[in-house]
Amino acid sequence: MADTDARATIIxxxxxxxGLVDRVTAASARLEAAHGVKPGLAVVxxxxxxxxxxxxxxxxxxxxxxxxxxxxxxxPDTTSQAELMALIATLNADAGIHGxxxxxxxxxQIDSSxxxxxxxxxxxxxxxxxxxxxRLAVGLPGLVPCTPLGSTMLLKDRLxxxxxxxxxxxxxxxIVGKPMAQLLLAENCTVTVAHSRSRDLPAxxxxxxxxxxxxxxxxxxxxxxxxxxxxxxxxxxxxVPSADPxxxxxxxxxxVGDVAFKEAAEIAGAITPVPGGVGxxxxxxxxxxxxxxxxxxxxxxxxxLDA
Ligand SMILES: Nc1nc(=O)c2c([nH]1)NC[C@@H]1CN(c3ccc(C(=O)N[C@@H](CCC(=O)O)C(=O)O)cc3)C=[N+]21
Numbered sequence: 001m002a003d004t005d006a007r008a009t010i011i012x013x014x015x016x017x018x019g020l021v022d023r024v025t026a027a028s029a030r031l032e033a034a035h036g037v038k039p040g041l042a043v044v045x046x047x048x049x050x051x052x053x054x055x056x057x058x059x060x061x062x063x064x065x066x067x068x069x070x071x072x073x074x075x076p077d078t079t080s081q082a083e084l085m086a087l088i089a090t091l092n093a094d095a096g097i098h099g100x101x102x103x104x105x106x107x108x109q110i111d112s113s114x115x116x117x118x119x120x121x122x123x124x125x126x127x128x129x130x131x132x133x134x135r136l137a138v139g140l141p142g143l144v145p146c147t148p149l150g151s152t153m154l155l156k157d158r159l160x161x162x163x164x165x166x167x168x169x170x171x172x173x174x175i176v177g178k179p180m181a182q183l184l185l186a187e188n189c190t191v192t193v194a195h196s197r198s199r200d201l202p203a204x205x206x207x208x209x210x211x212x213x214x215x216x217x218x219x220x221x222x223x224x225x226x227x228x229x230x231x232x233x234x235x236x237x238x239x240v241p242s243a244d245p246x247x248x249x250x251x252x253x254x255x256v257g258d259v260a261f262k263e264a265a266e267i268a269g270a271i272t273p274v275p276g277g278v279g280x281x282x283x284x285x286x287x288x289x290x291x292x293x294x295x296x297x298x299x300x301x302x303x304x305l306d307a
């Protein structure tokens with residue numbers, strides 16, 4: 001691709017996500033035409049974090065472009081737990097809303113897990129509710145967290161059958177690492193979940209045919225941690241000072257992943273870039289989950305969307 005040093009195939013998450021959004025758009029139009037149901041997503045944002053505002057705006061725009069209903073609820077950062085719970089109760093009861101996303105992180109006065117677990121699990125398009133975590137763990141249909149879902153789609157698109165491959169996930173969060181482990185286990189991978197307390201992380205990573213980096217530490221995973229030919233999925237989106245010291249001094253930033261991309265691309269067989277890799281898949285999968293939730297609410301079998 002553009003980087004002539006790179007040996008690895010650069011996995012174009014942005015392009016795959018655009019295709020997925022197109023398929024969701026078409027499937028949603030057919031759902032509306034046949035059953036009179038227009039998928040509806042409600043996004044709730046509490047406070048004024050500028051980065052969060054950007055994500056919320058992107059989600060809202062993409063949802064509208066896909067022909068879905070998209071409501072954004074912006075609440076002040078002084079919002080109480082009770083006020084947020086009341087909004088969620090209203091959205092749970094609204095038949096025109098099939099998906100609810102409460103943007104994280106929430107302000108300190110709010111108990112996040114209580115809020116997430118107040119969302120109707122069948123409208124929980126983030127897949128963060130304990131019921132959906134449980135469904136995923138035991139193999140029942142539910143709603144699957146968007147970032148691991150999108151990462152798995154990219155892996156299957158690139159590798160086909162994942163059976164028997166060694167998958168190493170670095171990071172054990174409830175929103176990425178743990179659900180990613182469940183999805184790859186369901187694909188018959190041999191799954192290792194490594195984390196900050198793991199001993200000899202480089203050696204663990206070097207055994208990986210599939211390496212998923214989801215730690216939130218800029219460029220922590222080095223090129224010599226990667227097995228030659230491995231497929232690397234970089235989930236990290238870290239804002240760091242610009243590489244140009246003059247721009248950095250002006251406060252300019254750039255976005256990097258959890259993987260030292262340039263050196264990793266010399267060794268890996270394929271790698272997702274940041275930006276343009278997993279991030280766009282997260283938003284596309286949010287729309288896919290909203291479509292799936294709308295179909296289930298209408299008692300309609302969702303169309304396949306993953307390819
Ligand atoms: N309840 C909840 N669900 C979320 O899914 C959730 C959340 N809270 N809180 C914030 C994080 C962050 N997040 C991103 C999604 C897409 C991009 C994305 O598309 N990034 C682009 C652009 C990156 C850039 O240039 O800034 C890319 O990677 O190419 C980024 C970040 C979802 N989040």
